[in-house]
Amino acid sequence: MSSVFTKIIKGEIPSYKIAENENFLAFLDINPLKIGHTLIVPKIEEDYLFDLSDDTLQEMMLFSKRVAKAMKKCIPCNRIGVSVVGLEVPHAHIHLIPIDGISDMSFERPKLNIHNEKMKEIQRLITTNFI
Ligand code: AMP
Numbered sequence: 001m002s003s004v005f006t007k008i009i010k011g012e013i014p015s016y017k018i019a020e021n022e023n024f025l026a027f028l029d030i031n032p033l034k035i036g037h038t039l040i041v042p043k044i045e046e047d048y049l050f051d052l053s054d055d056t057l058q059e060m061m062l063f064s065k066r067v068a069k070a071m072k073k074c075i076p077c078n079r080i081g082v083s084v085v086g087l088e089v090p091h092a093h094i095h096l097i098p099i100d101g102i103s104d105m106s107f108e109r110p111k112l113n114i115h116n117e118k119m120k121e122i123q124r125l126i127t128t129n130f131i
Pocket of ligand 1: 039
């Protein structure tokens, strides 16, 4: 099913891109729970994460690991939390969230609204640390 994430993957709408390869894209969540909150999406259109093939899911987790390592290097936090929700956008994705405590993982908290310059700065920081 086509969603806003397909438009991002195709470059039809802008995103703060963090990393990309043939099969996956990482970009900043536009309404983050914490500064640096990043989404990992497969380029194929699949709604539910656990409907992805074993190979794709495995590769996606390894790609997420590289992004999480880059985030941890440059965003002050205790660790990078991992979450899967998918109730808002019907395109499989993994949330990577810099956290200091369990409450930082709560999607019931108000989302942050970070201005463009700050988002670009975070994007640059994580991108620079991605290997
Ligand atoms: P969920 O589907 O419940 O896992 O949540 C989808 C997430 O996608 C939310 O955290 C949104 O803030 C985020 N989101 C929605 N539209 C965009 C967009 N255009 N760019 C970046 N993140 C988005």
